Amino acid sequence: xxxxxxxxxxxxxxxxxxxTLRCKPISGHDYLFWYRQTMMRGLELLIYFNxxxxxxxxxxxxxxxSAKMPNASFSTLKIQPSEPRDSAVYFxxxxxNRGGLYEQFFGPGTRLTVL
Amino acid sequence: QKEVxxxxxxxxxxxxxxxxxxxxxxxxxxxxxxxxxQYSRKGPxxxxxxYSSGNKEDGRFTAQVDKSSKYISLFIRDxxxxxxxxxxxxxxxxxxxxxxxxxxxxxxx
Numbered sequence: 046x047x048x049x050x051x052x053x054x055x056x057x058x059x060x061x062x063x064x065t066l067r068c069k070p071i072s073g074h075d076y077l078f079w080y081r082q083t084m085m086r087g088l089e090l091l092i093y094f095n096x097x098x099x100x101x102x103x104x105x106x107x108x109x110x111s112a113k114m115p116n117a118s119f120s121t122l123k124i125q126p127s128e129p130r131d132s133a134v135y136f137x138x139x140x141x142n143r144g145g146l147y148e149q150f151f152g153p154g155t156r157l158t159v160l
Numbered sequence: 161q162k163e164v165x166x167x168x169x170x171x172x173x174x175x176x177x178x179x180x181x182x183x184x185x186x187x188x189x190x191x192x193x194x195x196x197x198q199y200s201r202k203g204p205x206x207x208x209x210x211y212s213s214g215n216k217e218d219g220r221f222t223a224q225v226d227k228s229s230k231y232i233s234l235f236i237r238d239x240x241x242x243x244x245x246x247x248x249x250x251x252x253x254x255x256x257x258x259x260x261x262x263x264x265x266x267x268x269x
Binding site (some may be wrong): 087136150 | 211
């Protein structure tokens with residue numbers, strides 16, 4: 046398996062623009078997670094899905110952020126409008142239950158810079 | 161009080177040293193206790209996990225959990241330059257993980 050795939054790997058945009066991050070989870074995994082990582086705040090969970098249904102979006106910072114999972118092999122995280130404070134590395138991870146252990150497999154991340 | 165506390169470092173040690181990384185936690189509901197390793201510009205990868213109090217060894221790595229003190233540790237013996245990375249403790253409640261902020265480790269020649 047190719048692992049979790051994220052695109053783009055790098056994104057530089059101007060304040061006010063819409064940004065869309067994409068993720069393809071590992072085939073057969075039924076959980077998908079979106080995280081944001083910064084030096085100041087570490088790795089923060091934004092939202093996660095189970096069987097394509099959002100379960101917990103309490104980490105989404107504000108209404109400018111939205112996430113969708115239209116099918117088991119694709120998810121998007123959208124920021125509209127983007128702001129400089131959104132600059133971070135965004136990770137997607139997927140997992141499934143292995144005897145009670147939900148090992149999360151992370152993608153390579155998208156490095157977002159908002160100017 | 162934060163759910164998870166982890167010293168951010170950075171920690172710099174010479175090759176061959178024993179490294180001790182630690183986290184404290186406050187949530188008694190955590191089930192699995194994990195250590196993820198993150199190389200620069202990569203995603204975190206699971207290094208070790210334990211379920212109960214005690215020690216678990218895997219090569220040069222030992223994970224230790226003390227549930228009574230709510231304290232976990234990762235020991236690295238005979239550290240190598242290839243161990244240079246950020247180490248994140250992580251705690252599970254069912255499918256969800258709570259991460260520490262990570263400790264950056266540099267092993268020098």
